[in-house]
Amino acid sequence: MATVDLHLHTTASDGNLSPTELINLLDRRGLKIVAITDHDSTDGIIEAQTVQASIKDLTLIPGIELSADAPGTEVHILGYFLRWEDSTFQQVLKGFRDDRLERTKEMVDVLSKLGINLEIERILQLADGAVGRPHIAQAMIEKGYVKDNREAFDKYLGREGSAYVSRTKFLPQDAIELIHSVGGVSVLAHPTFVNNLEDRLAEMVEAGLVGIEVYYSGYEPGVVKDLAELAARFELIPCGGSDYHAFGVNGETLPGEVGPPEASVMALEILAASKITAKTPPLA
Template identity: 40%
Template sequence: MVEKNADLHMHSTASDGGYTPSELMKKCHDNGLTHVSLTDHDTVNGVKEAIQAGQALGMTVIPGIEFSTKVSGKSVHILGYGIDWQDQSLLDMLELQREQRRKRLDVILSKLKKVGIELEAADVLEFVDGGSIGRPHVAKALVKKGHVRDIAEAFELYLAEGKPCYVSKEKEMSPEEAIEWIHRTGGLAVVAHPVYYDLDEIIEELVQTKQLDGIEIYHRDHPEDVVAHYEHLTAEWESKYGRQLLKTGGSDFHHEDYGRNREPLGVTRLQTSLAIELIDQLQQR
């Protein structure tokens, strides 16, 4: 029987997840996971706590991050594994991004006011655990103040792209810039949930130029035909460009009550051997 005890995509309260890094690691352990990575959006603030908590529980925790980038008008997320999360230049850059998210919050609050919802920054910041401010934090505040029933409704009515209070980020880096930061800090770069983008040609270019190190093939939103598609493409690109690509995956867990994320932690499990392969490649860098 093939062991599937790895989940390399999850979020904590350091970004837009619902559990602290320690709580999340406890949930991982209780779900039988042995190899995990905390990949919070545009922050590494939860990595230290996750590593310490995970190690205490006998798990292998790979430091990670999920960068928000934009290409061809579409948001594309790039996962970074094994980065030096204490690199000062990385921390400085992420701090600038946090400042941009804080400004974005003010615009969201202004838009909410225009639709008759009074919400203060303090109401939102109550849910931010020192990391990046995200729309789920706004959603939590809306729930607490009684404006919506749950987080899913907050997104459906106000915060999702195309809804009246959605605000895009002021400036988003390109995939190439994100990959450069990941490599500069000793990590490996993987495109997250490619089914979201319909940008296979652009992903292939990143593979061809030896920038991208892998593809997140296994994800909760990848049905069997999509998995088969990216397994085929990955094999094709490996043969075509003469290089090995990482094949990663995870549940992209935030919280059981987060809208479309109403899936249990570890719902998408990666073969443990593939997680170990990632670790081996990191050690060779």
């Protein structure tokens, strides 16, 4: 059982637990250091901090997960120790969420042409925050078009799916720069999902990436070993977490079942503190 989990989602994006519910779960499971990393949103942080303040032995790191695209692959970048209240940063995030809404509407239109009729109002109700493809999948499951998220993404919503709509161009380097603009440190999420990983990694390290998820939901010991060696080769901090969404499906990794050592958090915090000392300017 790990005491650190740096990859968690709430209802502020595509998780099914409110920030309050998630923090209480983390406390019950004995976690010591956690990060809420909702997609394109920090809206859950204040509520989470309010609950966490009454829990003596739990440290909460403000985080985020940003989606980006590199040639032939999707890349997610995690950010930690952010000055998340920065007004310019929040304006950028709102733009991302607005793009998500437009993209969702386009996908619903494509699905309707394929005979899959969904109500955008229901999808937004399911989202109750930053809408995304998982909410479309949830609506499809409700109406019996697919049996689970995997089928929804494999057939329709994934990059090779028949209803996939690409998003506005945003490179991993852009995500790293955005995180740095508010004093944060950037980490590559679920690296085994990234095609041509080593080439992409070299580009991201040059842009300022400092960590990589070595410990992640479903990673076998051999994969962890390979990623730890990759992290050492690129001089990256080995990070990780459960990527918990509370989907309620069999086999879902629970908070604390996987995670990095506390030393990784200390290394991230030292780097973040050095950025704050340098007074990184906000994004123009």
